[in-house]
Amino acid sequence: MDFQPSLRSDELKARLVEFDDEVVRPAEPVYRQQRADSGDPHYPPPVMEELKAEARRRELWNLFLPEGDHGAKLSNLDYAPLCEVMGGSPLLSEATNCAAPDTGNMEILAQFGTPLQQEQWLQPLLDGEIRSCFAMTEPWVASSDATNISSRIEPDGDDYVINGHKWFTSGALDPRCKVAVFMGVTNPGADAHRRQSMILVPMDAPGVTVVRGLPVFGHSEGGGHGETLWENVRVPKENLLGEEGGGFAIAQARLGPGRIHHCMRAIGLAERALDLMCMRAQTRVAFGKPLADQGVVRERIAESRMQIEQVRLLTLKTAWMMDTVGKKAAQTEIAAIKVMAARVATDVIDRAIQLFGGAGVTDDWPLASMYAHARTLHLVDGPDEVHMRQIARRELGKYAYLRPAGF
Numbered sequence: 001m002d003f004q005p006s007l008r009s010d011e012l013k014a015r016l017v018e019f020d021d022e023v024v025r026p027a028e029p030v031y032r033q034q035r036a037d038s039g040d041p042h043y044p045p046p047v048m049e050e051l052k053a054e055a056r057r058r059e060l061w062n063l064f065l066p067e068g069d070h071g072a073k074l075s076n077l078d079y080a081p082l083c084e085v086m087g088g089s090p091l092l093s094e095a096t097n098c099a100a101p102d103t104g105n106m107e108i109l110a111q112f113g114t115p116l117q118q119e120q121w122l123q124p125l126l127d128g129e130i131r132s133c134f135a136m137t138e139p140w141v142a143s144s145d146a147t148n149i150s151s152r153i154e155p156d157g158d159d160y161v162i163n164g165h166k167w168f169t170s171g172a173l174d175p176r177c178k179v180a181v182f183m184g185v186t187n188p189g190a191d192a193h194r195r196q197s198m199i200l201v202p203m204d205a206p207g208v209t210v211v212r213g214l215p216v217f218g219h220s221e222g223g224g225h226g227e228t229l230w231e232n233v234r235v236p237k238e239n240l241l242g243e244e245g246g247g248f249a250i251a252q253a254r255l256g257p258g259r260i261h262h263c264m265r266a267i268g269l270a271e272r273a274l275d276l277m278c279m280r281a282q283t284r285v286a287f288g289k290p291l292a293d294q295g296v297v298r299e300r301i302a303e304s305r306m307q308i309e310q311v312r313l314l315t316l317k318t319a320w321m322m323d324t325v326g327k328k329a330a331q332t333e334i335a336a337i338k339v340m341a342a343r344v345a346t347d348v349i350d351r352a353i354q355l356f357g358g359a360g361v362t363d364d365w366p367l368a369s370m371y372a373h374a375r376t377l378h379l380v381d382g383p384d385e386v387h388m389r390q391i392a393r394r395e396l397g398k399y400a401y402l403r404p405a406g407f
């Protein structure tokens, strides 16, 4: 295994850190103030457009696309350290046009989109002019099993007609969100994994309603997580992404790199929590000495460092495998880091909150919102249990010959 990032990755990382320190972090209070002044929690603060322009000027733009004709064409291993930097800074991913769910949507548009679809939707996304959402999860079925998805995409002349009820459509409340990648059933009689398709739906198409934003731990801001209704929405047949019945396969393709990006960002989040924990431990005095001199605090700091190092190595191994032997061969590792990165991030942030005392759960420090975000990572892109189920299935598969006949 060779986890050494290339010189290009090192150089990009140095410039990304500089951009973050000099420009992006100092803009955080401006960003918050502009949103507060607007009175609308989903208002996109204009300072973000300034940050994006500066990122483009510094050639820190679309760093995520590993292959094809667009983006930086970095390997997963080279992108890992950059994504980790982004994880520790709330505005940096969007400022560099590397934010979910657009990254996953751009990846599948680059991979499966027709030239027309790419011109209409991929190019404006790559240029940071619009944003997008991904509408798969439904309130009335267990959506961690994607074969349950029941929304319909039915052919009618030259069009498809879409009917469905979705939720957790992240980004749908952002006024810049112009297109949805929608998953629904086109072939109800087909094999379970060949029933669904994906289709591109303009958010201003008649019949699309964003019913509400779903608060996460009581908060709803930014692009939000929309509950969305799709009633007799008519789009031309050329909006289908890939082939009819290919939705499940595209969903799998979308989640591979997307998962690794979430994990890398989660490690960045955990690093930031550990930074904060160490600074607070050195400066806060209780019972006659700095908190840093309490054995239990040292143990928690050590535990956090050890966990972060473990999960970073596993993530780098996974990135390296994806680059060298492909996503399929790296399935177990991809599933494992999805679970472990979320676990480590929540563990470390939880310890940091405890060390901060009451301040840890307020909005005076970023820890509470970091925790809320890390906690959702146990659910997004499939809950932990589903990934562990896959890992166990592959492990047990090696011993399948031992099973009694009939089981």
Ligand SMILES: Cc1cc2nc3c(=O)[nH]c(=O)nc-3n(C[C@H](O)[C@H](O)[C@H](O)COP(=O)(O)OP(=O)(O)OC[C@H]3O[C@@H](n4cnc5c(N)ncnc54)[C@H](O)[C@@H]3O)c2cc1C
Binding pocket: 101, 133, 134, 135, 136, 137, 138, 141, 142, 143, 144, 145, 167, 168, 169, 170, 171, 216, 225, 376, 379, 380, 381, 382, 383, 384, 385, 386, 389
């Ligand atoms: C903040 C956030 C953002 C999201 N963004 C998006 C988005 O942009 N687009 C989108 O389409 N979806 C999105 N989701 C939805 C997310 O992908 C789903 O919540 C997730 O896939 C689980 O589906 P479900 O909520 O229907 O849970 P269910 O499928 O009902 O599962 C509930 C629980 O059952 C348990 N469970 C399920 N299967 C098993 C099993 N095999 N073994 C053991 N236990 C099991 C797990 O504990 C699981 O958490 C988002 C979710 C959150 C929280």
